[in-house]
Amino acid sequence: MTTLNPSNHAWMRSDAVSKLFETFPEGSLRFVGGCVRNALMGYVVADIDLSTTLEPDAVEALLQTSDIKSVPTGKAHGTITAVIDKTPFEITSLRKDVETDGRRAVVSFTKDWAEDAQRRDFTMNALYADFDGQIFDPTGQGVADLEAKKLRFIGVADDRIEEDYLRILRYFRFVASYVGDAKLDKAALDACRRGRAGLKKLSAERVWKELKTLLSTRSPERAMRVMLTHDVLETLLPEATNVDGLERLALLERREAIKPDPILRLMSICAREPLQVLLLSARLKMSKDETNRLKNWVEDGTALDPFAHERDMRKAIYLAGKQVVIDRARLRAAGEEDPIKSSRWMSLVDLAMGWTPPEFPLSGKDLQDAGVKNGPEMGRKLEALKALWVRSGFTADKPKLLMALTLLNR
Numbered sequence: 001m002t003t004l005n006p007s008n009h010a011w012m013r014s015d016a017v018s019k020l021f022e023t024f025p026e027g028s029l030r031f032v033g034g035c036v037r038n039a040l041m042g043y044v045v046a047d048i049d050l051s052t053t054l055e056p057d058a059v060e061a062l063l064q065t066s067d068i069k070s071v072p073t074g075k076a077h078g079t080i081t082a083v084i085d086k087t088p089f090e091i092t093s094l095r096k097d098v099e100t101d102g103r104r105a106v107v108s109f110t111k112d113w114a115e116d117a118q119r120r121d122f123t124m125n126a127l128y129a130d131f132d133g134q135i136f137d138p139t140g141q142g143v144a145d146l147e148a149k150k151l152r153f154i155g156v157a158d159d160r161i162e163e164d165y166l167r168i169l170r171y172f173r174f175v176a177s178y179v180g181d182a183k184l185d186k187a188a189l190d191a192c193r194r195g196r197a198g199l200k201k202l203s204a205e206r207v208w209k210e211l212k213t214l215l216s217t218r219s220p221e222r223a224m225r226v227m228l229t230h231d232v233l234e235t236l237l238p239e240a241t242n243v244d245g246l247e248r249l250a251l252l253e254r255r256e257a258i259k260p261d262p263i264l265r266l267m268s269i270c271a272r273e274p275l276q277v278l279l280l281s282a283r284l285k286m287s288k289d290e291t292n293r294l295k296n297w298v299e300d301g302t303a304l305d306p307f308a309h310e311r312d313m314r315k316a317i318y319l320a321g322k323q324v325v326i327d328r329a330r331l332r333a334a335g336e337e338d339p340i341k342s343s344r345w346m347s348l349v350d351l352a353m354g355w356t357p358p359e360f361p362l363s364g365k366d367l368q369d370a371g372v373k374n375g376p377e378m379g380r381k382l383e384a385l386k387a388l389w390v391r392s393g394f395t396a397d398k399p400k401l402l403m404a405l406t407l408l409n410r
Helices: 014-025 034-041 054-063 112-117 140-147 157-163 166-179 186-201 204-215 221-229 232-236 245-258 263-268 274-285 287-301 309-318 321-337 337-354 366-367 376-391 398-408
Strands: 029-032 049-052 069-074 079-084 087-093 097-102 105-109
Touching: 014 054, 014 079, 014 087, 034 245, 054 079, 054 087, 054 221, 069 221, 087 376, 097 112, 105 309, 112 274, 112 321, 140 337, 157 166, 166 186, 166 204, 166 232, 186 232, 186 376, 204 232, 204 398, 221 232, 221 245, 245 263, 263 287, 263 321, 287 321, 309 337, 309 376, 321 337, 366 376, 376 398
Parallel strands: 049 087
Antiparallel strands: 029 049, 069 079, 079 087, 097 105
16 A cells, blocks of 8 residues: 655644644545645655545634634635645645536535545546545556556546646646656547647636746656647747757756746747747736846847957847846857857856946936936937947946046037
8 A cells, every 4th residue: 555654754744734634523634636746756845735525614614713824715616725834735625526618617515535536637636645644546546657657637538628728738747747758648648639729718827827837847848849749839839839949948957057947948939039929928918027028038139249258248238138148148058059159158148147237327417417408418418428338348437428428518
């Protein structure tokens, strides 16, 4: 019988977890899903989710009796979040889907663990564990599939996907995170291809959140390649299908110990065409910071030369901005077959990361004190003086710039 030894998993015996299991009636609460799966695979457990035979109202009442803060984060679907010492624990009542439309479900509650397991997505996600570490595998396939790194849907794959089309993206995220080089399940892949049009029914926020998580995994390139060959990637991101670029970037990341960056990885699969990239950003409803980073990258025309004099590289970094130079240089380094050229591009990245651009020594008040009137004239002269300052390699100080101003005023 498969078990988890709580002595080897500190999260199973934390004060907060112990308090929850002491609060609920014996046998009514179990760990579920990701924490069980990751623990069995020897991966880090980040979030602890639990399932219970109690219905949401009873869960809220029980938590209140024990002075545990509760938040009805998804009460209609059975989820109450308990918060202990600022740590959240999602507690979801056992349930079954009554009605689904590919985006959301109407549920009813049950006390049957096996019935709850049947409405979950993958066999390796339908694993439960009690406080002592005993594993419960209601589908009878979860543990074996986990050991074989076999990712498959519970029951009929098409049915699971039609319940929520986001499961297509979750499938490929799990491929990236848990499958490695193991053979992929044909039934699951065929169902993902057949159901891909349903992705367009999902909210942009849900799609981008899942895509960003996929692009944040250590090695997403195989999953993205399979998405491309099964027409899923083009359905979802017609502007971003250059998986070769992602593969080259992933190699650079591993070689240079670069932390996975989902935005940079998205850039690696996009053509550097402003209209397409901005349409993509708008469609996925990215944040302002994400959109600006993409916009700055795709629109920047600053000449970058990794073999230039350091003084000229600093000018380029100042004009383009540090993040733009880092993004462009890393992508160029990834695409270079010549290791010397790739190394030079990475040297430019290092320079951009380590250099703090100086502040322009003049202000509008300085020009005003020198007799320049407010308005367009002041703006033009400030820009002219700033250009002079940049050309000097940022060495021209305030007196020199004011002297140059007298020449402009003639």
